[in-house]
Amino acid sequence: MSSDKNWSDDDGASSKLVRKAKESPFVPIGMAGFMGIVAYGLFKLKSRGDKKMSLHLIHMRVRAQGFVVGAMTIGVIYSMYKQYMSPENTNSDEK
Template sequence: MSTDNGGWAPELESTVGTKLLQKAQKSPWVPVGMVGFAVVAAYGLYRMRERGNMKISVHLIHTRVAAQACLVGAVTLGAVYSMYKDHFMKQSPVGPEK
């Protein structure tokens, strides 16, 4: 009998924390957007008592839109930075003309 198992290797177990760390290394703007989303949502819930005569549904919609804008803005900044890094920073050096 052979002890070779055909190159099979068990998958590494990954938790939510390790997946988040891997994502943060690939695109650091995503965790920034997630933190911004959480901060805006928490602030909106904190300010719920002092909303004045505004309906609760309208206040929650405004809070959701602000939180989503924070997340979408961070992802957009990450995409723009990635495009800049891929297209402008990796240009080949110009050699001497002949």
């Protein structure tokens, strides 16, 4: 049955993650940065001084989201460069 083929897991989860990371390397970088910023923000939660907890959490969320958006933007620019402006593609277009 063809629908059973969709459910079979020939690739493991780790090999899928490695394959996706090779296709778009800035996604795992964004995920790791997000987790790092959140971990650092939670670590610094005790030493926030007299700043309200909600304000600390909002700033932490904005920094983490900014890192992810930056990584995605750099990834899009990199893929556009690779697709349209890389020397490999410009030489093949001239033939």
